[in-house]
Amino acid sequence: MKPVILDNPDAGVDLHLHTSASDGSNSPEEVVNLAADNNVSIIAITDHDTMVAVPRAIAQGKQRGLSVIPGIEISASYNSESVHILGLGIKKVNNGFRETLKKIHDGRLTRNPRIVQNLNIAGMDLTLKDVQDCAGGDIIGRPHIAQAMLNKGYVETTDQAFKQYLIRGAKAYVERYRPDVLKATTLIREAGGIPVLAHPGLMKYENFSVLKNHIQSLKKLGIEALETHYPCHSPTVFSILSQFAREFDLLETGGSDFHGIHKPNRIGLGCDFEKIPFSFARPFLERLGKLISRQEIKTDHVHCK
Ligand code: AMP
Numbered sequence: 481m482k483p484v485i486l487d488n489p490d491a492g493v494d495l496h497l498h499t500s501a502s503d504g505s506n507s508p509e510e511v512v513n514l515a516a517d518n519n520v521s522i523i524a525i526t527d528h529d530t531m532v533a534v535p536r537a538i539a540q541g542k543q544r545g546l547s548v549i550p551g552i553e554i555s556a557s558y559n560s561e562s563v564h565i566l567g568l569g570i571k572k573v574n575n576g577f578r579e580t581l582k583k584i585h586d587g588r589l590t591r592n593p594r595i596v597q598n599l600n601i602a603g604m605d606l607t608l609k610d611v612q613d614c615a616g617g618d619i620i621g622r623p624h625i626a627q628a629m630l631n632k633g634y635v636e637t638t639d640q641a642f643k644q645y646l647i648r649g650a651k652a653y654v655e656r657y658r659p660d661v662l663k664a665t666t667l668i669r670e671a672g673g674i675p676v677l678a679h680p681g682l683m684k685y686e687n688f689s690v691l692k693n694h695i696q697s698l699k700k701l702g703i704e705a706l707e708t709h710y711p712c713h714s715p716t717v718f719s720i721l722s723q724f725a726r727e728f729d730l731l732e733t734g735g736s737d738f739h740g741i742h743k744p745n746r747i748g749l750g751c752d753f754e755k756i757p758f759s760f761a762r763p764f765l766e767r768l769g770k771l772i773s774r775q776e777i778k779t780d781h782v783h784c785k
């Protein structure tokens with residue numbers, strides 16, 4: 481095994497990764513191995529609504545000389561839309577955090593059968609069991625439903641499943657509980673983490689001035705950083721978001737949003753499918769107190785249950 485040298489200027493970072501604990505297709509160990517094999521030396525595990533994969537990823541990270549930041553991704557409601565918030569560097573969650581996660585999990589449990597029911601009405605012979613069989617953990621989401629539809633031959637791609645049936649406004653879509661942004665950022669901060677606005681370029685906006693207003697409002701609601709370096713951001717969007725980050729004194733992060741087979745994104749690659757260099761994330765990591773030395777890796781341990 482090749483140990484990753486953290487002060488290696490060629491090392492990369494990836495602060496947005498999903499495992500099979502939510503809707504990624506790879507185990508925590510596989511995600512860490514893929515990162516290490518791709519010369520990515522600092523990663524954040526950011527499963528939707530759960531941190532159960534973090535201890536396994538940290539253990540594997542120690543084997544591979546790679547530092548793992550405990551994280552989470554929460555869908556929050558903002559102006560009746562959904563925005564995704566990453567909590568990076570979570571240290572210890574309190575009861576309020578746990579209760580909110582339970583409410584989100586319960587929301588999924590009531591929503592998923594309703595989506596399946598809508599698909600049945602649309603003529604598909606699909607059961608909740610078919611969907612559960614596509615999931616590796618407790619968090620069952622739309623990507624698993626899309627995968628079940630694909631497996632049964634009702635769609636040719638999961639993308640088609642989303643576009644025709646699963647996105648907001650499509651015929652099988654059903655809402656689920658989401659905390660508001662202030663609640664999500666407050667819980668993340670109370671847990672010792674930094675609230676990051678994930679993929680801001682995917683928000684709905686008519687022009688950059690509207691996007692700028694959104695960023696300003698979201699900062700007031702507790703967002704401290706923008707995930708500017710992201711595969712679906714064009715170089716123009718990346719540059720505009722970096723400008724907004726400077727203007728509003730927000731930090732910048734970068735992540736691939738890797739999901740394995742459920743998304744084509746590749747570990748360690750952000751905007752324009754270019755590597756996210758360590759130097760790019762340095763200010764953020766410094767703020768997180770995670771500017772990493774070899775010594776720190778050996779002693780690094782986090783409470784995340
Ligand atoms: P859920 O949390 O169950 O509502 O599902 C949200 C997940 O579905 C997100 O993590 C995305 O990765 C995925 N997703 C949302 N929209 C799309 C889309 N248009 N195509 C593919 N995946 C999507």
Ligand code: ZN
Pocket residue numbers: 498503504528623739
């Ligand atoms: Zn996902």
Ligand code: FE
Pocket residue numbers: 553564678679
């Ligand atoms: Fe997201």
Ligand code: FE
Pocket residue numbers: 496498553737
């Ligand atoms: Fe994500």
